Amino acid sequence: WVDLLGLGGHRQREIRGQFTDELSNIGGNAALNGLGVDQTPNMLANQSTEEIRVSTLTVPARGIVMHPSPTQESMVAWRSPINGHVTISGLVADSDGNCGNGVAWRVELLTEVDTAKIAEGIIDNGGEERFQPASEYPVKQGDVVSLIVNPREGNHACDTTHIALTLTEVASEGARDVTSEIRKWDLASDTVDRIGDGNPLSDAYGHADTWHFGAIDAVAQTTSPLVPGSTLERWRAGVMDAQPAEELSRLAEMVKHTLIVQDDSSLSEADRKLREQLLDWKGPLHWVAVAAALA
Missing domain, CATH: 2.60.120 (Jelly Rolls)
Known part of the structure; x- marks a missing residue:
């Protein structure tokens, strides 16, 4: 979760490649x-x-x-x-x-x-x-x-x-x-x-x-792996923007609902993609590695 959300480490961004001549x-x-x-x-x-x-x-x-x-x-x-x-x-x-x-x-x-x-x-x-x-x-x-x-x-x-x-x-x-x-x-x-x-x-x-x-x-740039428009992306944005605890709790419940709901037809397209991403055994939460460690 820490790696996926990018909330585990903080460092000022370095600007490289500055012109000198x-x-x-x-x-x-x-x-x-x-x-x-x-x-x-x-x-x-x-x-x-x-x-x-x-x-x-x-x-x-x-x-x-x-x-x-x-x-x-x-x-x-x-x-x-x-x-x-x-x-x-x-x-x-x-x-x-x-x-x-x-x-x-x-x-x-x-x-x-x-x-x-x-x-x-x-x-x-x-x-x-x-x-x-x-x-x-x-x-x-x-x-x-x-x-x-x-x-x-x-x-x-x-x-x-x-x-x-x-x-x-x-x-x-x-x-x-x-x-x-x-x-x-x-x-x-x-x-x-x-x-x-x-x-x-x-x-x-x-x-x-x-x-x-x-x-x-000119190479591919690193971007956030979070699904754009998903509730998890909105929760993370709320954390970064110091939103009130009540709003963060509401969004957290929406993320939980996205993962545990039996019928995903009521979810937005972004949240259906989020659900697929997070429940994928080979996805960013590394469920395969977790299962191997518990075996």
């Missing part, structure tokens, strides 16, 4: 600078108020673009400086629509115990997609939100991608009617003028090491 005066443009390698992967920031064209790619005014390599995904990561809730929104848009097959992208929330994919998509050559999941996400200091651009099918040709990422603090219930600043972290506003000052960069509020740019191997 600076790129400057790209294409002879003093306002176009970045991090990474001359070819790929890399990221560029346009510090001017006009779009900049270099060869076949276009970098929007005051914008940031990323380019993966055939084997590495480009990534920007925000490390939470707060304990609270945030909403997440952004943009992924092709900045070089002259060739290639577009990109795949995803947004992940990495906590002390697991990785949750909160948005994902594919944009074709010349396309764009905005994202704004409806949920409010609980974050603790040290949790990470990553926006990742993947070389779709390993084809990185013309994959320069304009990205935007904004995280907005949600006031707690007790403070919703109180006039106070709601903090917002906007990737471009926070970092465009300071590319070259280091990696990671602080945010606009002075929190160190908030914004990170880098690349990670």
Whole structure:
């Protein structure tokens, strides 16, 4: 149970693959600078108020673009400086629509115990997609939100991608009617003028090491094994969000009912999948190993 729920150990997520080399005066443009390698992967920031064209790619005014390599995904990561809730929104848009097959992208929330994919998509050559999941996400200091651009099918040709990422603090219930600043972290506003000052960069509020740019191997990412939408996933989310004990007990009873009910026709599709997963002798609860130990 501990391994399945991911509640047995706590560690701050490490952000790996950060770019260490600076790129400057790209294409002879003093306002176009970045991090990474001359070819790929890399990221560029346009510090001017006009779009900049270099060869076949276009970098929007005051914008940031990323380019993966055939084997590495480009990534920007925000490390939470707060304990609270945030909403997440952004943009992924092709900045070089002259060739290639577009990109795949995803947004992940990495906590002390697991990785949750909160948005994902594919944009074709010349396309764009905005994202704004409806949920409010609980974050603790040290949790990470990553926006990742993947070389779709390993084809990185013309994959320069304009990205935007904004995280907005949600006031707690007790403070919703109180006039106070709601903090917002906007990737471009926070970092465009300071590319070259280091990696990671602080945010606009002075929190160190908030914004990170880098690349990670383009391999399958580890995600939670819990069935999405199931009562067990909801119970775990309640624990992580410090829900009242009464609500956690109610959800626990629902999980119990899911496992012991004789007729599963009344269960949701997610809970039927959960029941099948948890009762599988070779599933994540390792019933075969338990039986062998008791023999």
